[in-house]
Amino acid sequence: MGATIIEKIVRNNTGKEVHPGEIVTVNVDRVMIHDIFIPFVASKFEEMGFTKIWDADRAVLIYDHLVPASQVDDTRHFRIGNEFAEKYGMKNVHRADGICHQLMTEAGYVKPGDIVFGTDSHTTTYGCVGAFSSGIGYTEMASILGTGTLWIRVPETIKVEITGTLPENVMAKDIILKLIGDLGADGATYKALEFTGDTVENMTVASRMSMANMAIEAGAKCALFAPDEKTAQYCGITLTEKERDLTGDADAQYCRVIQYRAEDFVPVMACPSNVDNVKPVSELAGKEIDQVFIGSCTNGRLEDLMAAADILKDRHVAPFVKLIVTPASRKIYREAAANGTLEILARAGAIITHPSCGLCCGRTGGILTDGEVVVATNNRNFLGRMGTSKVEIYLASPKSAAACAVEGRIIVPKVK
Amino acid sequence: MDKFTGKVWVLGDDIDTDIIIPTEYLALKTVQDMAPYAFSPLRPELAGQIRDGDMIVAGKNFGCGSSREQAPEIIKALGVRCVIAKSFARIFFRNAINNGLLLIENDKLRDAVSEGDEITVVLNHFIEHQGAQYPITPLPQNLVEILNAGGLVQAMKKRNNSKGI
């Protein structure tokens, strides 16, 4: 019988056939720990009685939520992280290079078929290169650091097939928001999502990343894209036979198959205060906004900034509206500086911050107050996520967000 | 047969981790420092009202969102004996078990109880509320072991002690 991508990855890892529902112990290829949780990982690790990391080169420590520090105790996390890395010989430490999920794929820490766990829920992102990656808590991270293993329940797979050509004003973000809206916030809980179809095949790895990133918002354990030539190029590798085989077999068992025609997609937004509260932008048009945020591990990549710049070129952000742009990584920032994107954005009045989580994690980067409305390209719009509980957060694609910034109200993006 | 009785606090669907503990408070040094802010975006007064042995009964997808493990730790620190929900988000589920916080999945109870009601939980068997019984599905064995050890830290400690490292 055929297998889904996740079943193949787990099979390759454990050396035995697996079926959904089984509980198996996997060998972990890579782990990612970020600044918010490093103090907890460090203390749990030592409390558990471990004295060395199973393989320090497989661990990556990334400071991103707290960069630059906005509260006086934040730098404590850096100090503890630095001490932990030094003590246990961790060499892969990024102190101000951008958002963890962007760096994990961009810096080559993740390859197709890898099993990766991270202390952040959006660790599902690495499915964009065909890796099984998922978020865990700090206690489990401490235990992986000691043992190199973790138990998992082999998930059922939901196949999402998308075919055709997307309308010009629609981005991958609109697809994943629509899917989350259709599935519901718990529609894929404990399950794997597998994306196929020519629309997906024609997408950049960056776009696939936006989609895999948000799979958690439907509760998914992971989201997978079959590795292809684009993946190989992105990762700087030649795909092996085994990696090429990481596709869902024709006779694989799926618990659900969902099909979309790309032409049917329209720009959408997730409305306050749930990611699955998705509506077409056209239904929301006219609503006045106070701020726009373009950034995050969901939509802070070069293609996102360029899509925004395309709309903002020779225009200006509406009076009294703030446009905050936070590139996802140092590399992206530099590329956007080199190709003129940052100049276009700055000239349009954007506030361009250092690469980090920024507003998405709600600690800085444009906090709002009662009655304010923000259109944001990140992944969550939960109550209180970006300030008080009376802030309305609309999640959108970079094209929609940029168009709203110019207009000062919600508007369907028109592509020039 | 393990059983306990307590008062319930009733919450809705999709209680996310930003509601359980907003990011603003995550850099506080200890879980005890964070506990007073639990559920503050939704019900700022709730953390102060919960008493030892109380239970939370919620709708579907409880704990969705971030991997922040402070969420179950804080709920435990508030004295909550267990959380009963229609369903749980997966990271929260793992984190709760790893911290020895009991979770029970039941899709009927939530719509039957009112805040302040008393319920009785008979572990691994059923929940009793005003004479009605709601069945509990037993947890997989590997999770029972973690829970019995008092959480993953204790389980690992035991393992490492027995290996003599």
Next chain:
Amino acid sequence: MGMTIAEKIIAAAAGVETVKPGDIHTVELDRLMSNDGTTHLTIDMYHKLKNPRIADVNKLVWIMDHNVPCDSVKTAASHKKMRDFAREHKITFYEGAGVCHQVMLEKHVTSGELIFGADSHTCAYGAVGAFGTGVGCTDYLYAMVTGHSWLLVPETLRFNLKGKLGDGVYARDLILSIIGQIGANGANYMAMEFGGEGLKTLNMSDRIAVCNLCVEAGAKTALMEVDEITLAYLKEHGREPKHVFQSDPDASYARVYEIDLSAIRPIVAKPHFVDSVVDAKECVGTHIDEAFLGSCNNGRIEDLRVGAELIKGRKVHPLVRFLVVPASAEVYRQALAEGIIDTFMEAGAIVMNPNCSVCWGSCQGVIGEGEVLISTGTRNFKGRAGHKDSFVYLASAATVTASAIKGEIATAADIAG
């Protein structure tokens, strides 16, 4: 009897022929600048007035710079108050344009003006020959609703500059040396006036750096003689001078200092006072956790160029957080065009959007308990940059950048070769 520049500006603003130190005059104000540090408090007081009105809204310039982008729920509320009020009353308003004083100098201030700013470093405007002075909310509000205020005519300290700063020595070293010499209250209530042949060797950025920091010696204002460099700057920014005042030969000064620019050396101000200055060499080797290149004092393109030239081809020390914060959006775009932003990014710096950053210690970039910052900011008071038990050293862009590379306090000479 002759008058100083400060006296002439006040006389003009008061509509009188002459003034002398100690006189109190009612003066007409040209501009009123306020930022997000205190504007919400001014608004609260405004609403408590009976039938409040703004005398001349064209005089008001409001600038958000202290916490941009907003970094707390509390600030978000005061920001909204400021933004809403500005919108309602059609006040000239900037958010994201940069640090208030830099924005004022780029877009508004001209020579001969009398300006109140609800920020102590308003004395920076003396660089273009304007009388700028910092005031509190109450004074600001009074000026806002009446268009005028009262002013005690200050005595003037005269600084005659001669010679030229040596290589690797900057305007910042000059003003820190002067503050060290006269002390943190050496110019209390007074105006500090700069002139002489040496002034010609200081470009506009240098002059802003010098005037900006005069409040750290207690000065009410700082003023520089207007010359062709000033006029060229104003022209470049599309402005005409209001008045060009020079001090009279027989003006009376409380004291006159002769400053030989060629004798100035790289300086560091040690924690926790700006006048606690020593030769930078004495601090070399001091451990640092963070370095900051930015602020209204030293975040201009000239300062960024100094840092970029030093760091090009080198890396920020892995354990140091090196914040590079252009003083304005204009500076940022210029630095972007010159490739300076990329030089800093390549080296591993944290390039923040134009704002006050750690200079005021309650926004992004704050330092923690026991940490040490070397900064081009304006102040090194205890707790200024974050935790109450932390340490701030003030130095030039060159020394700050060299330190960021070395991981400890170093001068440009220490990293050469």
